[in-house]
Each structure stands twice: as C-alpha cells, then as structure tokens.
Amino acid sequence: MLPSTTSRVERNTAESVNREIQQKTEENIAYFAENPHKIEQRLYELEQEWDIERTLEANASTLNLIGITLAAAGYRRWLWLPAAVSGFLLQHALQGWCPPIVILRKRGIRTSSEIDLERYALKALRGDFGGLEDTTALSTEERVRKVLVALGHKTSF
Numbered sequence: 001m002l003p004s005t006t007s008r009v010e011r012n013t014a015e016s017v018n019r020e021i022q023q024k025t026e027e028n029i030a031y032f033a034e035n036p037h038k039i040e041q042r043l044y045e046l047e048q049e050w051d052i053e054r055t056l057e058a059n060a061s062t063l064n065l066i067g068i069t070l071a072a073a074g075y076r077r078w079l080w081l082p083a084a085v086s087g088f089l090l091q092h093a094l095q096g097w098c099p100p101i102v103i104l105r106k107r108g109i110r111t112s113s114e115i116d117l118e119r120y121a122l123k124a125l126r127g128d129f130g131g132l133e134d135t136t137a138l139s140t141e142e143r144v145r146k147v148l149v150a151l152g153h154k155t156s157f
Contacts, residue, residue: 006113008096009052013105021110029121039122046119051112055104056092060085 003011010018032039050058067081088098123129129150138146 003096009111012097017105025118028118032122033125039126043122046115049115051115052104052109055109060089
C-alpha cells in the first residue's frame, strides 16, 4: 500500500532530521511570539519558501535538461542521467523517498505541511483566527464561511 501524500516524506526521513526540522520550526514560532512586529515579514518569507516537492522537481528538471543537452551534443552516455533522475522521481511519487530526499531534508528543506504549521501558528499568534470561539449555534454554511474567512480565503458562501 502506498503511503499518504501528506506524511510520506516525514515517514521516510530519519527521526533525528525530523526532530531538527520540528525544533527549528518551534524556535521560529517562539521567536515571533516574542517579536510579533516581525510576524508579517516572516509570513511573507514563508510564502516564498520552497518546499521539498518544489525543490526536488526543480533539481530533477535541471539534471534532466543537462543530461538531454549533453546527449544531443553527441555525448550519448549522458542519457543515463535523465533515466536515473526519472526513476528517482517515480520512486518518490510512489514511496515518498528517493536518494536526494536524504540530502535535502538534512539541509532543512521542509514539506508544505511543515511550512503550513509555522504559517498557521504565526497567524494564530497574530490573532487572525478570532471570532471562531463559538460557532456551534450557526448553520453549517455560516460556520464554513467564518472558518474560510478566518483562514484568509475568499468564499462564495
């Protein structure tokens, strides 16, 4: 059975690396809890942060293009490079692991879920989710609208 999309990278990362990434995220949140005037800038930085998927895709595409370019220039032996990279991408899509993941995670590249954890914690510290304390008396449509608005989404409700 294939692992879930949202947890497959963390499940295939060494626990010590996951702990380091989690600790760094918690340190970031603690820092911005003490420096709330800097939260807005940090949220902007988080919007720009590349997650593990984007990093892996960009690196794989670059290596594929290099291998194909070298092969087209007459160095056919370089076709092994895009073949290997494509195999790694398939392995990652199916299992959530491939050799570059080990290196990228050790460098602190986070999953989108890990980035979102910090983003939503900072938004909560900023007070973005106020007004959701007691929504039990509201209709389902009204509750959904309030939650989406609190999360900063435009809604058709």
